[in-house]
Amino acid sequence: MRTLSGTTDLPVLLPRRMPSATEWGAADGARFFGSRTWLFLLLAMSALSVAAQASDAPARAGIVETVWKWMPLISSGFLFNLLVSAASMVLGTALGVLLGLGQISLHPSVRKASWTLTQFFRNAPWLVLLFFAMFLLPFELRIGGLVIPLPAWLKAIIGLSLPVMGNVAEIVRGGIRSIPTGQWESAESLAFSRMQILWQIIIPQAVKRMIPPWMNLYAILTMATTLISVVGIQDAMTLTRGALVAEARTDLYLPLYFMLLLMFFAYCYPIARLTLMLERRFAVNA
């Protein structure tokens, strides 16, 4: 008897099916959900706006009209957020790929330095890194006779790309590490050079695995772009606050901030869904 002899073929725990996203996964485990979620959100919103209206009795311009009036301005701010997120992502990815490849370098010193940099930028808070870039970068760069001005928005893009760099480096390293060593060995036996193995065999396979966490990171970055309002750059958040100051009505606080939340949700949630879909498609059944 199996059970009497103290062994069993029943598993203690099943393998965990959670993708190992580097930061909090906007998608890990995010499931398909139907119209019910939207219904809940709508219900919550209407309940909140009713509560807001009740707190302010005198009849003034309706909340919906007022929110609608400010919509174009706040949308333009939101567009700026998206631009900043795209620029930071491009810059951060370019730097991060270099740093990630540095981590698998054959030179121990390069490897160590890349690892340290990655850990540093991955573990520092985004807002502190943003402050870091805003305050410590000069307002213009002089390279020889060339003067490159660094306006605040450019510094903000650089500041946001620093944590992106650290996270991308980790994604690249993880992706390359996830390719079985047999691939390296068989390529070596076919007389590929290290560069050839990396670019023609390993990276094409690894990119597929890097894309979902990379998109995940992009969603996180998009949400983090609101931080630039803290360091005084005009974005959707600043404009929302400006609209509230201009209206000077407390009953508008809830709907306007909620609209801003919904804008980000409408942008980031599809990304999370797409990430999940890609993750499922690229998943290798072990």
Add this chain to the structure above:
Amino acid sequence: MQPVAEFFRWLADAHGINLTIFYDSVDRSRFLTGLFTTIWLSIVCIFLSILIGLTGALIQGAHSPIPRAAVRSFVQFFRNTPPLVQLAFFYFAVSALLPMVTDRHGVKVPLIDNVGWAIISFSLFAGAFNVEIFRSGIEAVPKSTIEAAEALGYTRVKAYLYIIMPLAFRVCLPALGNNLVNLVKTTTLAYAIGVPELLYAAAQIWSEVLNVREMMWVLLFTYIIIVAVLVFVMHRWERALRIPGYSA
């Protein structure tokens, strides 16, 4: 303490590296208060977010679809919107709906102050992630184990508390650790609503003493040390809770 203060005073005079927090008692106490606030805020939020995660994961296992959908909406909404906007939403918008109370000096103050809203906002934000993390851990518990618990007469909540969660919790500790590290980093956002945490204290110091460069490095290293301590604790915890013979 005196030689240390002397050394940093000399460093400021001779090399221009002005670390006032080591020799100026006002700045030092400001910095330490900020550090303490950050640590306190982190610990409270970690505790509450784990509680939210556990409750959410329990509700997600319910039979009725309505509470399940409610939890799922909560999770999706909070993880796909910016934490800073969430914080502003709570602090400016929701706070305006709550009644004012009179404190012991007879001054009207909001029911929940900025520290309170920071705690609520960050706990909900990290809690939403924790729900997903715990749910993924619960999925790793074999159905046969749950059925065995049912056969022994456990109710759903009892089985969750005594059978499922002790197993699931161990599986999702690494992911939980990641999320808690992020939670600690998110506490810097409280700066935006004037909670005197570490970043706020540092900003106060550098705007007075004009030692932005030095304070910035101090700030970065302090956060990295806090994160390192948390990672160390989580690893120890992971090792202490390890299931013998099972490796994830």
